[in-house]
Amino acid sequence: MPLNKLNRCLTACLLLAGSAAAQHKNNGDTLREVTVISMKAPLVINTSHPVQVLAGEELQKLNSLSVADALRFFSGVQLKDYGGIGGLKTINVRSMGTHHTAVFYDGLQLGNAQNGQVDLGKFSLDNIDTLSLYSGQHNNIFQPARGFASASSLYIESRRPRFAEGERTHGKVSVKTGSFGLINPAILWQQKISERVSASVSGELTHAHGRYRYRYTNGVYDTTATRKNADVQAWRLEAALHGRFKDSSQWAVKAYAYRSARGLPGAIVANHFEYSQRLQDRDMFLQTSWNKRFSSRYSLALRAKYTHLFTRYQDPEYNNEAGFLDNRYTQQEGYLSLAHQYHLKPWWEAVLSADVVLNTLDANIYRFAYPTRYTGLAALATRIHFSRLELQASALGTMVDETVKFFTGAGSKRELTPSVSASWQPFARENFRLRAFYKNIFRMPTFNDLYYTFIGNTNLRPEYTHQYNIGLSYSKNFAGPLAYVAAQADAYYNAVKDKIVAVPAANLFRWTMMNLDRVGVHGIDANIRAGWQLFTAVYWNFGINYTWQQAQDLTPNGYNYGHQIPYTPWHSGSFTTGITYRSWDLHYSFIYTGERYSQKTNIPVNYIEPWYTSDVSLHYKYKAFGVSAEVNNLLNQYYDVVLNFPMPGRNYRFSFNYSF
């Protein structure tokens, strides 16, 4: 069995890595700005929930075009990537399923009631300052009730205007180009309007033909072909105002618009390599927040958001009466959140948050129900924190009601779900901490799960998760050439029950959704980072991430009891290293995904080989100018992340930027 061989390989790798891993610092309530200067230890976060952070320059050097690409460097994350610039990219954290990760953009959740997942390939890194992924929930309990409502949360923070004394304007223009016919100009403009108000505007165009070569072989046939219908045309425009009122309360308003048209390259199956399906997206949201500290004890935060998502799917190969399929979906979401924070003692805070969410979905499809969902969320949370000890507890109440214009709606749901966590530093002088959390949460069936014609099932119940996590973190700064070491490791068990899966209805073309499966996930996430000063002007750093997961199908009376669930490797990880000399910066990264199976049954015919890619990039800065060149998938390995959706081989990217 190849597994043994793999184990040996990875043991070797692990021994080299030593023990575990680490991060940045959260000194209390909010994640501080984490600008990674080469030779300072990444600040360690003393959180009771594991968090992984990529920020600032480090993020920009990661050979990543989109947020999805950067997330490959986090432990415990499986990126589901259908390949190419326009391919759908979603994440699955700790094998609980893509629906269990909530995505927050500048503090508010990106809602998608239709399919419950966010395509992270749509978010370019151009305007992004920080990515942080929390298992469980954000450590800052002064947050909207929605912040408590998912098994894991990804926070995407865009760049915020910051002006030194006397500065009024900042900006950046950049252009990226390279393989796939990519042309990607972007602009960022930040303006100080008055002492208390600043504005920023960011815009970007993405144009790519998306074609790339791929290869499949079984040792006898050896076929190389070009991925087609993979083009993307997209633009994004964001504008934000940040300000302080006279009473020093803070406010922000943000408008976001994104529009894209793309081809959907399908599965590469025998004799069927080319497809003609198209997808158009028009995403828009407007969000605002206001945050006031009334006294040293009491603060209040008010947030509101309106989202409008339009999707159009066209399938010229679909042989209905019209001769092609043209489906249009419009989603709307209204959102209001009120959070109170009260400090009972300097070391003891309590938070009460209440959110209301309204979701609707319209579609031009046969027998559609036109659902409206009303969600009420109330969270009560408390946190006790001393310099060496932190304890948190929260409870979330969820009330969901649905109405439909036609047919039957899903019933009401009432849930109460708890979470507790702790973090402890046993030694006064060593920055070594132990942590643990437990969280029980669920995800609602999506509108597609419930109402999609011929597939939806309105009898679905929520899909529950229980998470148990213990972990440790350590970091130290040194005076010698070895500048810092930081490490963290977590062991966890996740149980997913009533998992919503597609099961056969009448025939292969008719499926329906059921609460059927049960999954148990044992896992270890570990990472380590270190930095050296090799010579006067030469700095070197590296980081290793490693994930082990045994994600077993535990469905009672299932056909595949005890088998590893599809697409979850036992072993995966990454290695990144960079060397900096004056204005030059050379970066290398290696990503590994071990053997796994494409279907539920762990038999040879479903086996998928490991894949690993090496990426190299060189960055150079001259005054306000920067250039970089990247080679991705250096060894030109052909692989699939999702079976029959080939990934690109070796590809190149160049970027130029000018900041002022």
Next chain:
Amino acid sequence: MMYRVLIAMCLLAACRKGIVIPRVEAEMIPGFQRAAPPGAATAGLYLLNEGNMNMNKASLDYLDLQTGRYNRRVFTAYNPEVTKGLGDVGNYIAIYGSLMYIVVNNSNKVEVVDAATCRRIKQLNVNQCRYVDFYKNKAYITSNDGFVAVVDTATLDIVNRIRTGRNPEQLVVAGDKLYVANSGGYSPPNYEKTVSVIDLRTEQEIKRIEAGINLHRMALDAYGDLYVTSRGDYYTIPSRIYVIDTRTDVVKQTLNIAASNLFIHKDLAYIYSVEWSYLTGSNTISYTLLNVKDETKLDRNFIADGTEKQIKIPYGIAVDPDTDDVYVTDAKDYVTPGTLHCYDKTGTRKWSVLTGDIPAHFVFLKNN
């Protein structure tokens, strides 16, 4: 350190097993026995597994009926040079003369192979192909695009196209006429309701016989009656069987029997049904034996030992021409290898064997 990391990476690189050339996976079926009369005509049984859509996991298995040896994935093993193998969604299989036609729906192809060796003779490209039947020196293949492709069985070239209704499914030759079940399944609720009748001498559609909505499977009995199944609309219109008299081309009877598939052997139609209802959100599974001579239901069934409860989704059926044994497949959850069960003529299970994903379509190979 860097050096050691590089070594570790090389070790990791070695973990990629590399290419595995496909080969047959064989098994002797435990408990296999078959009481064929002397001079029996049948050598073996091919079973086409559909494989879930987009997985490219259609596969062909072969059961040697003399020895009970079960060979999995014979097409890819004997034709390793075919890019990505048999393909996506194996929809139908049939033998005509010395050639076997394997219809692979989402690969838009029909693989024509030597029926005895499984070696490829030619690939025919027919978009979204569904079923095949034969008449004299022609093969007729339905395409979901609303036509029947006509293939010359000597040159294996596509020589003509005959228009049909929308989304045609199975087709059957009776006398010198071809009957095509039109489904219109891609445009609910505007399903098709007709069977197209094509005169094979002129290759012209001469008539549409009104039957039920969403037609699918067909089988012809020895008395010139054509049994056509209707899938219904999964809501209020149930699945039915329509009986067409091919001499007069009229529906002579509607049977209130739900049917997903049927196999006619001698005077009996072996019928199973998996009928989904969106109103109840569940499948209703039934098995029926029908006497085709007088269209009466038998009060016994072809599974009589209670083991039908172990079949989650019956998905394919065939009856052994020599022994009257009944072969029934279970597609389970569609993403797990299925099972082939064999029942003797009294309805008692004889043996079972694991198949590919979604075992569905059978053809018997005759001794030559």
